[in-house]
Amino acid sequence: MSWKCDIVTDLAPLYFDKEASKASRRLVKEHLRECPECRANYRKYHPAQNLASELPFSGNVENFAMLAKKMRNRRLLLWVGFLSYVSATMGALALHYMHKNR
Known part of the structure; x- marks a missing residue:
């Protein structure tokens, strides 16, 4: 565990409560991007949606x-299949009868 990990661990309560300074938030975000161990600890103690909202958006x-x-297409096909089955x-x-x- 590096000294940055120690700092991030110390800043974590303020960061999670959104009370940390702008510079501290930036430090924690950058460190979470770079450090798999701290990212794993973050996920362990905080809901997954927090990590997704804190890290930069990587999806398209x-x-x-x-x-x-x-x-939507799959749902439509399921309904069509169900209605076909009921009709048949x-x-x-x-x-x-x-x-x-007769």
Whole structure:
């Protein structure tokens, strides 16, 4: 553990409560980007969404839009499949009763 890790550990309560100075926040952010050990400790003691909100955004907005579109398409296909299944079942039951009542 380096001296930077010790400083980040000392600053962590202020950083997490958003009470640290601008320079301290910058130091902690940079260190979390560089140090896997401190990042692992951060994740252990703080919810994952905090890490995602504190570190710079690395995703691509278009990727999220594409993922949302795929999810909508999948949901639509599931509904179409479900409605087809229900329609086929109802049709088969109708044919069964029509054939039975002849």
